[in-house]
Every structure is written in C-alpha cells, then in structure tokens.
Amino acid sequence: MGTENNDDAGVYKISDTLALVQTVDFFPPVVDDPFIYGEIAAANSLSDVYSMGGKPISCLNIVGFPDDKLPIEILGEILKGGLQKANEAHTSVLGGHSVRDKEIKFGLSVTGTVHPDEIITNANAKVGDVLILTKPIGVGILTSALKLKKIKEDGLQQAIKVMSELNEGAGDAMTSVGVNSATDITGFGLLGHAFEMATGANVTLNIFANKVPLLDDTMALAKKGCYTRAASANLAYLDKKLNTGNCDDSIIKILADAQTSGGLFISVSADKADQLIQRLNDNRTSCAEIIGEVTEKTEFMLNLIS
Numbered sequence: 664m665g666t667e668n669n670d671d672a673g674v675y676k677i678s679d680t681l682a683l684v685q686t687v688d689f690f691p692p693v694v695d696d697p698f699i700y701g702e703i704a705a706a707n708s709l710s711d712v713y714s715m716g717g718k719p720i721s722c723l724n725i726v727g728f729p730d731d732k733l734p735i736e737i738l739g740e741i742l743k744g745g746l747q748k749a750n751e752a753h754t755s756v757l758g759g760h761s762v763r764d765k766e767i768k769f770g771l772s773v774t775g776t777v778h779p780d781e782i783i784t785n786a787n788a789k790v791g792d793v794l795i796l797t798k799p800i801g802v803g804i805l806t807s808a809l810k811l812k813k814i815k816e817d818g819l820q821q822a823i824k825v826m827s828e829l830n831e832g833a834g835d836a837m838t839s840v841g842v843n844s845a846t847d848i849t850g851f852g853l854l855g856h857a858f859e860m861a862t863g864a865n866v867t868l869n870i871f872a873n874k875v876p877l878l879d880d881t882m883a884l885a886k887k888g889c890y891t892r893a894a895s896a897n898l899a900y901l902d903k904k905l906n907t908g909n910c911d912d913s914i915i916k917i918l919a920d921a922q923t924s925g926g927l928f929i930s931v932s933a934d935k936a937d938q939l940i941q942r943l944n945d946n947r948t949s950c951a952e953i954i955g956e957v958t959e960k961t962e963f964m965l966n967l968i969s
C-alpha cells in the first residue's frame with residue numbers, strides 16, 4: 664500500500680494470494696484494573712488488522728513499566744489480560760520488549776494476513792453507500808469522567824465491555840458480505856475518522872447525529888461539561904471541513920471525542936446493508952447501526968444532520 668492515504672495498518676504483498684498486514688499501538692492505562700487494561704489495549708491493537716479485512720496471526724508485547732515503583736505482579740496481570748485477548752483472537756503472542764518507564768504503557772505489534780484482492784482501505788467509499796457503526800460512542804467522555812471522579816468505576820462497566828470487545832465479528836461480517844471501505848474509530852473520534860474516509864475517496868459523508876448509538880450517560884456527562892481535550896483538538900483540525908448544521912454543542916463534541924478500541928465504521932453499498940447488519944447481529948457486535956450516507960463531494964467533506 665502507498666503512503667498517500669492514512670490507512671489503519673501497513674500492507675506488504677508477498678505473493679499474488681498473500682499479503683501481510685502489520686500494525687502497532689500502545690497507550691497508558693484507561694482503567695484501574697490491570698487485567699482489563701491489558702484486554703482493552705490488546706483488543707485495540709488487533710483492531711487495525713480487522714479494519715483492513717485481515718486476519719491477525721501473531722503478536723508481540725510492547726511494555727513500558729515503572730518496575731522501580733510498582734510491584735511486578737501488576738505487569739503480570741496486564742500481560743495476562745493481553746494474552747487472553749490474543750488467544751480469543753486465535754493469535755499467538757511470540758514475545759515482546761519492555762523498558763522501564765515513568766508511566767505504564769502497553770500494547771501489541773500485530774501481524775495479520777489478507778488476500779491482496781480483498782484488502783479493505785479507508786479510501787474507497789462510493790457515492791450511494793450507507794455508513795454503519797459497530798460499537799457505540801462515548802468511552803472517551805466516560806473514562807475521563809472516571810478520572811475526574813464524576814462517576815465510579817462501576818459506572819464504566821458498559822464502556823469496559825465495549826472497549827474489550829474484539830472487532831473480529833465486525834471484520835468477519837464485512838469480509839463475508841463485501842464492503843467498499845472501512846476504518847476503526849480511535850483517537851480522531853468518529854468525525855475525524857469519517858473525515859479521513861471522505862478525503863480518501865473524495866466524497867462527502869452525511870452523518871445522522873441522532874442515529875449514532877451512545878453509551879449510557881455519555882450525553883448527560885457531556886451536558887455537564889465533561890469533555891476531553893481530544894474533542895476540541897479534533898474539532899479544531901476539522902474546522903471548515905465540517906458542517907455542524909443545527910446540532911448542539913454536546914453531540915458535536917461527543918462525535919469528535921477520541922475513542923479507545925472503538926468499533927468499525929463501514930461504508931457498504933445500500934443493497935448490501937441489510938445483509939451486513941444481519942451478519943453483524945449474528946456475530947453479536949455491540950451495535951450495527953446505519954448512521955450516515957455517502958454523497959458526491961459538496962462544499963463540506965462532512966455534514967452533520969440532526
């Protein structure tokens with residue numbers, strides 16, 4: 664794959680029937696429980712392979728840990744969580760590397776495979792496609808509410824379930840049905856990643872703001888001003904490319920907020936949408952919601968429709 668688009672992972676063609684998909688991702692803890700953090704970080708790292716239509720085969724651990732300040736058992740729990748997710752994804756953890764670090768960091772480098780003709784990029788959305796999201800939005804606001812002590816850790820159960828969910832089922836659904844384009848929703852938020860999809864294909868995406876599934880309490884916390892810095896940064900980047908229509912400030916910031924281990928955002932031809940939703944439901948993805956459509960390029964790359 665070339666470097667002209669911001670694809671989720673690197674792809675290297677080995678033969679006419681085999682290409683490697685490679686990606687790396689790591690971040691500091693988003694929850695207090697080390698095992699769950701390990702699971703979430705691993706699910707997030709594996710996601711970029713699924714978003715490109717690939718199947719992960721092997722992983723390497725990447726660790727930063729303050730072993731001079733924290734008991735090493737904590738690192739053991741993080742690695743156990745990561746291994747559990749890697750096993751669930753039918754991959755092998757082959758090894759890894761760790762350094763002493765002031766702040767804990769964990770993630771995986773993941774290698775996957777894909778048939779070169781079946782690579783799904785984030786730059787091939789077609790006019791007339793519908794846009795489908797496979798996990799609700801809101802984990803950025805909820806995890807920052809936890810840090811600000813505006814909610815307790817048990818208020819995070821739904822978000823934890825969503826972040827820990829592998830995008831394997833979503834990836835399986837889209838490769839079996841056949842879709843035009845996909846990406847996973849992570850640091851740039853729904854709007855940031857939608858913008859990349861729009862620019863990659865030189866089309867405009869209409870996002871139906873009220874159709875986007877949200878985690879419980881996301882709107883209430885946003886209305887209380889519980890935003891993250893990432894939302895403002897992402898909105899500043901989108902600036903004149905985004906038409907916010909009549910949408911209120913809370914929903915705009917929610918849709919721009921960074922997500923951890925978010926779902927797949929899929930552009931599929933309208934006649935295959937029902938089939939894709941059926942397959943996503945069969946695979947028990949967190950959600951399978953039509954949240955937008957692809958049109959010819961207009962004045963804005965993204966239109967929010969209330």
Ligand code: CO
Nearest residue numbers: 671711847849
């Ligand atoms: Co990605």
Ligand code: CO
Nearest residue numbers: 671687688711
């Ligand atoms: Co990534």
